[in-house]
Amino acid sequence: MARITAGVTTSHVPAIGAAIDLGKTQQEYWAPLFKGYEYSKRWIGEQKPDVILLVYNDHASAFSMELMPTFAIGTGEKFQPADEGWGPRPVPEVVGHPELAAHIAQSVIQQDFDLTLVNRMDVDHGLTVPLSLMFGQPGAWPCKVIPIAVNVVLYPPPSGRRCYELGKALRRAVDSFDGDLNVQVWGTGGMSHQLQGPRAGLINREFDNDFLERLVNDPEGLSQMPHVEYMREAGSEGIELVMWLVMRGALDDKVTEKHRFYHVPASNTAVGHLILENS
Template sequence: MARITHGIACSHIPVLGYAFDHGKEGEDYFRPAFEGFEWTRKFMKEEKPDVIVLVYNDHASAFDMKIIPTFAIGCGESYPPADEGFGARPVPPVEGHADLAWHIAQSLILDEFDMTIINEMKVDHGLTVPLSMMYGHVDTWPVKVIPLAVNVVTYPPPSGNRCWALGEAIARAVSSFGEDLKVQVWGTGGMSHQLQGPRAGLINTEWDNMFLDRLIGDSQDLRQIPHIEYLRETGSEGIEMVMWLIMRGALGRSTRALHRHYHVPVSNTALGHLVLEPVDGSVPPSPTLEQSNAAAQTLVA
């Protein structure tokens, strides 16, 4: 059966995409940011995951104020890079895994998560920058990707607890898929940053590193951090870190860190990156999933 082998957390800072696309990785300003991903690129070549469930937020490329899904899952065959005002990034289209995506969507909905299903959309830097950081310059991405978009732009975003629970439900969905697949879950966005207002440029390195520390091991307390703490301590855009909790929730009770990278500043943002693996490999139980699946089978019959 399919199994989640690792979780990866990664900021999706747009200027890193610009530096990557224009060959600036070796410049003094950008070098420290990119050097922190050299370990991960080697790891990805060795690990060779089949599918990535990539949790990110759209930046008005696929969604706008006309429609704001809290959680949306891409179930299509492919996703082209979006034009965010300066032309689309010169990176390959993202190839989906429709069979697994539809399976996850069905499982999540029967597990009482109200998912928006997307069959066609363009993906912006929130999704493509982490791929570039992890895989470098490639003609085609060597992995299939299931986009999972989360609203952290317009109030109200989902709570950290709800995001963690979604990660647990994703783990249950993946483990019930019959094909033998190595799956990773990535949480992107963050860390501390604010792009507007009197606190524009805010970076809180102490809080960021506390959050990184607490993702390692038994991290259950993270799911209870209220929105106001993210906003107060990490700026208006720091709320993106709740997406990391989806990744963390998918890894089970405890984790160990294989790699860690933190650097400031990149643009006016803190850069965080973690590679985690589950310690016990257990799948979070669901008190309702068995009942829901039985009800679905009854309907089909």
């Protein structure tokens, strides 16, 4: 049977992708950030996942204010890097797993989560930057990826509790898939940041590190955090952190923390990263 073996969280700052693409990773500004992912690259090279369920938010590349699903799953065979205004990132195409994606869709919808099925869409930095951080710059991504898009752009976003429960539904779906697959779930976005208004540039180290700790050891309690607290403490874009709860809901109640990393700044954002393994 398929099994979820581990979860990863990471920020998906677009400037990180630009630093990789332009060969700036060893520059004084960027080197400390990329050093925090050296262990991660070794770890994932040893884990060799077959499929990653990659939870991210689209940034008006596949969806827009005209159509914004709360939860969507990519069921296609391939997904191209999106042109976000300056050309697509020079990264490999993303290869999906339609059979597992279709099974997940059926299972999760039968559990009363109304997933939108997307057979064709381009994927932006929200999905490709995490892949670059973990895998570097290969000629092809070494595993298949199922995109799971969450609306944290257009009001109202889903609650942390709903995201946590979606993770549990994904776990049940994967557990019931008739195939021998090593599956990981990644939650991306965050941490504290705000891109506009009087609080632009906000970074809240205390909140971020408390969030990391609670995500590992008190996910049930953390899932109850209301939207207003994310906004007040982590900035308007800090709401992306609810996507990390999808990952955590898909894991065991008790997990083994393999790696934790926190760094500021990366562009105007705090970067957080966790690797958790099911016990």
